[in-house]
Amino acid sequence: MHPVIHYLSEILPKRPGFQRNPVQIAYAEALVDGLKEQGKLHFVEGDTGIGKSLAYQLVLADWVAKGKHMGGKQAARRALISTHSRALQRQLLQPDNLAIVRDYLHHAQLPLLSFALRMGRENYLNPERLALNLGVVSLESAAEDSHLPAAHRRLARWALKSDGCLLDLDPAWLPEGWQLRDIALRPTDPLPESLETQHQAAQQSDILVINHALLAVDLVTQGKITQAEAPYALLLDEAEHYPEIAEELLSERISLQSATHLLKQLKQHRVVKQWQSLLDNMTERERAGSAHSLTPYQSEAMQAAVTALLKLRPRESSHDPALWREWQHLRQGAEKIAARLREASRYLVLDYSPVLGLPGIVAHAPSAASSLKAGAKERVTFMTSATLSDLDHAPGEIPNFRYMRSRLQLPVTHKRSGLQRSFQAQRFGTLRFRLPRALPHPLSPQENGDYRLANHFCQQALPYITDQLGRTLVLCASYADVAALEAAWPLEQVHRLVAHHPGMGLSEVVAKLEKDAILLTPAGWEGLSPSREDNQAYWQHLVVVRNPRPMLSQVEQHLVEQLLHRRDVPEEDAKRIANGMLQRKNTVRTLHKLRQGLGRAIRHPDDDVLVTLLEPRIPRPSGYPPREGVYVRQTLLGAIPARFMRAYQSAEEPGGKETEGTTPNQALAALL
Template sequence: MDELRTQLEGYADSLFAEGGILSRILPGYRPRSVQRELFHALIGSLLSGRPLLAEATTGTGKTLAYLLAASLYAVLAEDKVVVATHTLPLQEQIVNREWPVAREALRQLGLPVPRLEIARGRGNYVCLRRLFAWAEPILTGHARGAGTPYVPLAVELVGQAPDLKEGLREEFAGKIPAEVWEEIRADPEDCLYHASPYYDRCYVQRARRRLAEAEVVVTNHALYLTDVARTRAGEAGVLPPHGRVLFDEAHRLADVFPAFFGREITLGRAYALYDEVRRRRRAWVNHAFPAEGERAHLLYLLENFFVGFRATFGEIARRVLPSSALEGSGSDLPSGGIEEGERAGRLTPPFDVPRHEREAYELLRNFLTRKREEFDASDPGAAGIRGFLRRLDALVQDLEFFLGGEGGDAWVYGWSASGSEGRRAAPTEADAFHTSSLDKGARVTSSAESQDRNVSPASEGVTFFARPLDAGEVLGDHWEKVTPLFLSATLAVAGEVDLFAREMGLRSYSTFLAEPPPGTFGQLLYIGVREGPFPPAGFRAPDLHTPFVTEKLKEFYPYLGGKVLVLFTNFRAIEEVAATLSSWAEAEGVELLAHSPESSRDDLLERFRRASRALLLGNDTFWEGIDLRGESLRAVVITKIPFPNPRDPLVAALAARHSGGRGDEFRSYMLPKAIVKLRQGLGRLIRHETDRGVVVFLDPRLFRRSYGRLILQSLPRGAWGEVGDVPAFFAAASGERGSEAGDAASSPV
């Protein structure tokens, strides 16, 4: 191993030195000691099998460093490395921009180039069997009514499908409507595997074979966690076996993990089982139940199960929810894991409620199990029933887990209720069940019957949930088998990564923390507004802060000019600011782009890029994952320190757990989480070494509360000034840049 380490580390000179391989391949490449040090840290962890937590800000060249380290390790240690990102743009950057450079660098080192493949979810691929099953009745004129408009599309899809490169949806010329893609995409619950007549030509199977041969596999966090969940459950994984995983954008894992491994019980899940039978009718229901009488019986059992489940759900709602939850008068929550306008609360199981669905579940299950045994395992009918049973069992098991509190103290239990829209929508969907049936003869139940069983219509917008708090319990075994390396521009708080390590369930690990040396990567000018009202303490408290933000935006925009991103923590404030600013923006010729729950982030960003003068008011999703270079963004305005929502039951439980009973939830959890998010927000501004940008803080708590000091100490290096300094800052000649940046003496800390 020492020999291999010496060999791998020896490549650093050839790659990163002045006049080295990267200088020759990449025009304008500037050797950075931090990139080289990161490479050494990565090689050390890959070889030793010790987890690594690495923070490297934009400008350190971390993507190329880890791609080179992973490739060299995979080739020389003969192991597979998975690289997982949170966002698609980063995956595209790895494959299209960084990988060609890494590949050429390996060639120039005289080493074999490893095979790199992208692992995608099955739903991205067309299933040839399902496509032809969908198209056949349409093309032969046997599709009744609804199929006729699809004739030209069916001709196109059937013509193109056999000759695609990878079988991905985007390879088809022309758009495929969502409802059609749903019918023809690959679906693990409706796959015949070896028994499929298209198995040898199957795009999914070809992709699996390519993945098995690859040395470096690029995927996303969600698919990686799916793989972990499946292998934990003893099922086949979706990724090939591997010894190392490298997570970029790793800070997102901590937020995704509890929801991903958690359990949710909703009426919608039970309804989806009915919908599943309706949608899959052509694929497997008609095949498994060719006689009309049998189908009617299946629907009868299914409807009885739904009615029973709905009654049990209503019992839980009636017994454990506060009356305010059902009347819609609970406290609204502004942001965080619980969506704005939702209401939520924590619950303490076990719950002793009558189980109205149990008998119907057993009858339905027995009927389906008996039927499945009539078929060969590879029959489409058996595959369909198998998938359906898995969903049915999972729903009932999740219900039992929730009611019994089976996770104990390591889980948090609670409820959330959607806003008025959600509360109105759910009964409509459920009511549709009672007025429709697949076949004549199915028993149609009345809503009066379900009312008899304690169902409150308001409870239909409610979700009951159980979420794990301890990543170590869920992921600990996995980290024993696979070494994780976590990379992000924001993992640390004041130089410490212990919160993230706890969130990921790591006990022993190495760290690497770095940012580019002063003057080598862009420049920041900070402006802080010290006097003014604080943001309101609660969603219903009087809000003097939002009008203050509006006035400051009007006052500062003439200095900032160009394109300015204003980051908020709730939609209500955005709406208010946008309404007040609209006539001013029109008079000033400033395009005002206000983010709302209905708007598309991509559309807003596209309009922002095209505009010459614009204010983009963005909520949660604009704090990270957007790349606006150079003049695309001149300034970021932080309206409020982005603390997690303490009224979110998950946030409260995680904060209590991380404080370890010391009662310092704010310092040990809420403040570090806010700092990480704040640093993500600032990361939108400097994406390239020639970028310059201004950050404006409109939350006076930053300067007038004791915790503000820790936040200020955690900010990237920059100079502090007044808004009047902005024009000179942007006008400064590039030769002066180095001397201005990193002016620690002007920091307010």
């Protein structure tokens, strides 16, 4: 028996709060098998609550530590763990987790290992920017300056004593009107000395935890971030997010309006005139919210403007440091755009803003997710998540991973294709479902052409959010949804309301919640796993406000249409087929997010939680018809795990009497 399997079977269950979990053990066995196949990319789905994170930490720690014990080339073994959410990153390195890993290494008589966390720059403080905002020469002087407000002095002292991680800073400490991003590092900012030292130490750690964005950069720069070399193992948790993150990160976009404004600030008058003319000529209100390829004239004009910009040689000493960094960022983007223009790339697209039709030029990276295959020959790669598959398989069936395979360009027959496994919980808690009837369409159009959560929907949904005792987690689709619910919140329930706003650390907010608090957040769909309290689930009530469906990318829509045109598909057919393909892709992403959201309720086999699904497009088990203009989608039921389908079928369905409200049109229905 493998030592990790023995530990999970015989040793760990003796610790308080743990018990033998056959599914966790089977999941760990799959990882052990996968480590024997270097050069392969493995798909290993594991249900929420089976103990995935602890299992893969133990397996990876065992593999790295055994390498050190063996010596020679194997002594250089390392493991990288990449996640999507910062909450999971930090959870992996909590003292309780690391204590179990160390206990395992002690039992297996293996050497101890070093662990490190590496996050993006935007999660760390820029001391210079903080001092500038405080209006002082240095943070040292601010900490003792009695003329400064006490809140300013406290902030300066925190910056001097901490490692500068903004996730550890209570946003309530910020002065009125400040946000965390106002004092965070930007991509082009120099690293503070303490953070530089921390990053260097992280590059030497045995097990390094990073995020998907840093991983994408690391893969395309051949290890610049992590310094990882063979032999090493890479595990992506929440792996279904990697394709979108890589695509967004490796694509380049320049807003013509922002570029023109920056050039004005730099006082580059000659080039400003050229860019302003380009902006004026390419702004097309009738194209708002769409994308298209550059015409020959537009391509020529863009090339001339970009060439003129790249010839500029402004003096750094003549400009504010922040302005200079913005210029450096613009120049780097212009260099990438120029390269695409020279090669007449088919992935160079004009993208228009939704309302005014302001143009931006996009160098799209459609195959960015395939970057995961870079260097795969030299390592073992695991992709894991509770929602890795397409969620369209019946209980007991082998799942498919078509979505992930298509984004990675990794067919089953590919030489790098490895294991394909799925592990579902056998012991689980109790979910009780509630699906109110006859709710109106959640969205209403605004004067600027945008959509927001409708007030009449908020008024009818709020009673189902506030009527339960205990802690309530309300999963919103956006921060705008949070604001809309907050604006309509009943006065008699205001003492329970906790609204999560941009810049606030979610883990810190959750850690301070009262037992009857109602948290509104768009950031809690995944990675949020607070510990049980008083021998019961942390959340007694979970609410899904509406379908978290991402908007279709007009750039992607245009590129797929162009691909079909090149295959002689008629224009109207190409548009319809492209839209259908992207809608199906978005459906999978939506199911993933909904499934992850439901997973916030059940974290232990003894948990008992009420789940209220306000989204009117989810079918009501009784077959009760939706209101006019709301279209039921059976596919959304794929988000409900098979083991909870019986609970869904016996769900409570309060309401049913339609109240007055506007009838949504076809465009609104499509946004659900």
